[in-house]
Amino acid sequence: MARKLLTKPRKTASQxxxxxxxxxxxxxxxxxxxxxxxxxxxxxxxxxxxxxSVGSLYQYFPGKEALVAAVIExxxxxxxxxxxxxxxxxxxxxxxxxMRKLVAVAVKAHRVDPRLHHVLTEQIPRVGRLETLExxxxxxxxxxRTYLESRRDELRVDDLELASFVCVTTxxxxxxxAVLHHSKLLTDARMDALVEETACLLIRxxxx
Amino acid sequence: MARKLLTKPRKTASQxxxxxxxxxxxxxxxxxxxxxxxxxxxxxxxxxxxxxSVGSLYQYFPGKEALVAAVIExxxxxxxxxxxxxxxxxxxxxxxxxMRKLVAVAVKAHRVDPRLHHVLTEQIPRVGRLETLExxxxxxxxxxRTYLESRRDELRVDDLELASFVCVTTxxxxxxxAVLHHSKLLTDARMDALVEETACLLIRxxxx
DNA sequence: GCAGAATACGAGCGATCATTCGCTTTTGGT
DNA sequence: ACCAAAAGCGAATGATCGCTCGTATTCTGC
Numbered sequence: 001m002a003r004k005l006l007t008k009p010r011k012t013a014s015q016x017x018x019x020x021x022x023x024x025x026x027x028x029x030x031x032x033x034x035x036x037x038x039x040x041x042x043x044x045x046x047x048x049x050x051x052x053s054v055g056s057l058y059q060y061f062p063g064k065e066a067l068v069a070a071v072i073e074x075x076x077x078x079x080x081x082x083x084x085x086x087x088x089x090x091x092x093x094x095x096x097x098x099m100r101k102l103v104a105v106a107v108k109a110h111r112v113d114p115r116l117h118h119v120l121t122e123q124i125p126r127v128g129r130l131e132t133l134e135x136x137x138x139x140x141x142x143x144x145r146t147y148l149e150s151r152r153d154e155l156r157v158d159d160l161e162l163a164s165f166v167c168v169t170t171x172x173x174x175x176x177x178a179v180l181h182h183s184k185l186l187t188d189a190r191m192d193a194l195v196e197e198t199a200c201l202l203i204r205x206x207x208x
Numbered sequence: 209m210a211r212k213l214l215t216k217p218r219k220t221a222s223q224x225x226x227x228x229x230x231x232x233x234x235x236x237x238x239x240x241x242x243x244x245x246x247x248x249x250x251x252x253x254x255x256x257x258x259x260x261s262v263g264s265l266y267q268y269f270p271g272k273e274a275l276v277a278a279v280i281e282x283x284x285x286x287x288x289x290x291x292x293x294x295x296x297x298x299x300x301x302x303x304x305x306x307m308r309k310l311v312a313v314a315v316k317a318h319r320v321d322p323r324l325h326h327v328l329t330e331q332i333p334r335v336g337r338l339e340t341l342e343x344x345x346x347x348x349x350x351x352x353r354t355y356l357e358s359r360r361d362e363l364r365v366d367d368l369e370l371a372s373f374v375c376v377t378t379x380x381x382x383x384x385x386a387v388l389h390h391s392k393l394l395t396d397a398r399m400d401a402l403v404e405e406t407a408c409l410l411i412r413x414x415x416x
Numbered sequence: 417g418c419a420g421a422a423t424a425c426g427a428g429c430g431a432t433c434a435t436t437c438g439c440t441t442t443t444g445g446t
Numbered sequence: 447a448c449c450a451a452a453a454g455c456g457a458a459t460g461a462t463c464g465c466t467c468g469t470a471t472t473c474t475g476c
Contacts, residue, residue, distance in 0.1 A: 015443070018453060038333055042433055053455045058435065125246055125331045134389075162405055165390070166382055170409075173381030174374055181342075182373070197370055201378075205409040223473070226423060250463060261425040266465065 010062050022060050024050040029071050034115045038123045041068075069129045072120055076136065079109045091147065095154055095207055098147065100199040106171050107195060110179035118180050141168050148206075156208045167202055174198050218270055230268050232258040237279050242323045246331045249276070277337045280328055284344065287317045299355065303362055303415055306355065308407040314379050315403060318387035326388045349376050356414075364416045375410055382406050 013019050028050035032041045043064050047054045061067045083105050090101040110117060124130055145164040148155065157163040178194055221227045236258035240249045251272050255262045269275045291313050298309040318325060332338055353372040356363065365371040386402055 013453090015452065017442080021453080037335060039335070043435080044433070047456095054435080055437085055456065056454050059453070064434065123333045123335065125333060127245060127247070127331065157405075159401070159405075162401060165386075166402075166405055166409060169381050169385045170378045173377050177377045178373075193367070193370060194374075197365075197367070197374055201374060201409065201413040204412040221423090223422065225473080229423080251465075252463075255426095262465075263426065263467085264424050267423075272464065 010058075011060055013060060018060070021050075021052055021056055024052055025057055025060070025067065026071055026074060028052075029067055030074075030116055033068075033071070033119045033123075038119060043067075065129055068124065069132065071116075072130070072132050075113065075116055075120060076132065079112050082112055083109050087143075095151055096199075096203050099202045099206070100195065102144075103171055103175065103195045103198045103202070106175040107179060107191065110175050114179055114183065121176070121180075137168070137172065140172070141165065144168050155206050157206060163206065167206070170202065171198065218266075219268055221268055226268070229258075229260055229264055232260055233265055233268070233275065234279055234282060236260075237275055238282075238324055241276075241279070241327045241331075246327060251275075273337055276332065277340065279324075280338070280340050283321065283324055283328060284340070287320050290320055291317050295351075303359055304407075304411050307410045307414070308403065310352075311379055311383065311403045311406045311410070314383040315387060315399065318383050322387055322391065329384070329388075345376070345380065348380070349373065352376050363414050365414060371414065375414070378410065379406065 013022050025046065028046050029041060032046060032049055041064075043057055044054055046067070047057045050057075057067070061070065086101065086105050086108070090098045090105070093101060121133065126133070141164055144167060145160055148160045148164055152160070155163075174194070175198075178191070221230050233254065236254050237249060240254060240257055244253075249272075251265055252262055254275070255265045258265075265275070269278065294309065294313050294316070298306045298313070301309060329341065334341070349372055352375060353368055356368045356372055360368070363371075382402070383406075386399070
């Protein structure tokens with residue numbers, strides 16, 4: 001019973017050195033995903049790039065999937081951290097400003113390590129624990145809906161469930177596509193135009 | 209030189225029997241992709257399900273990737289066939305009607321074998337020849353832009369490149385999400401509401 | 417009904433990969 | 447300085463997979 005925990009702690013890293021190892025592994029995984037793609041990211045290769053042995057890898061991660069999941073979670077946290085405060089601000093803004101803010105924030109979120117985001121969303125098969133990204137979408141949906149309800153009387157639309165679905169999907173898709181597939185066409189100024197245009201789309205839809 | 213073609217025709221199926229084999233292989237591949245997922249779709253398993261030997265598989269397909277690519281292409285053609293005529297109609301319609309038509313057609317397209325579409329878009333790593341789906345998007349973009357130009361004087365927007373990008377991305381994302389992730393919430397009547405709502409979003413954006 | 421072409425077969429090869437385990441090295445407390 | 451725990455190591459294992467090739471079966475034209 002307790003044996004399991006003694007022979008296979010599998011994850012707890014108490015000393016400095018081991019925490020560095022875990023960090024190196026995550027770093028190496030992200031690097032390989034970006035520079036060589038998902039299918040080149042074998043556990044042996046990851047360990048090699050991290051300057052660590054395969055055995056050490058399996059001391060802290062129960063398997064390859066968990067390692068990739070950890071990279072995803074780390075990326076998710078980075079996005080949340082750069083975005084949370086700005087999202088809080090938007091909460092009390094009137095619809096026009098809130099939409100601009102929201103789109104701008106979405107762009108910012110996608111610009112946190114875009115190449116990693118690209119691999120994470122388009123190259124990794126979303127199976128098992130690797131579908132964490134969908135949870136992300138749900139959260140956004142719930143938040144957006146709550147905001148719309150708080151501004152119900154300003155709005156033209158009446159089915160807020162439907163409106164939230166349309167809006168959230170649109171924001172995500174436009175920013176995702178813009179940053180990850182058309183980054184060359186959209187540097188700085190162009191990107192501002194895109195934000196304005198998308199916000200305009202949403203505002204005209206939500207308000208009279 | 210000609211030897212290559214004699215020893216490894218790799219693809220041309222002249223007799224009835226072989227055409228049936230190719231069909232069975234495509235069918236089996238699609239079935240496995242849907243019911244067991246991409247990573248369970250090994251060449252041996254595909255051949256087994258198709259009731260064919262692995263050797264036969266490699267007589268008509270140079271490799272696993274080509275087989276999957278063929279399934280993708282087949283799916284693409286099915287969509288095109290069920291959609292082409294309706295798209296042609298939309299070409300001459302005024303903006304309001306055209307947008308409704310476009311969204312409705314997009315929904316229809318996504319409803320052609322949704323489960324296969326789901327696997328194709330979300331489970332298959334888009335690398336090598338497997339990124340054919342992006343070409344699809346480009347075509348839609350070009351077509352939509354041309355349409356907007358033909359109606360330029362009716363429109364509120366001036367940067368048609370930008371507007372096309374926003375609109376096409378929105379249509380694709382909303383319909384995709386609706387059909388593939390929320391199919392239970394959106395049966396028939398609900399779906400009609402979604403189409404109307406999305407069309408409304410686009411119309412209000414494009415026109416004053 | 418026969419010859420040669422087309423088709424089908426499937427055991428097996430080589431490569432890759434995730435994962436294990438017995439062992440060594442390092443660390444921290446005493 | 448010493449020892450037990452923690453961390454690290456990497457060759458070896460077993461499983462899977464894509465793919466080949468020599469052989470057997472079926473078809474087609476004559």
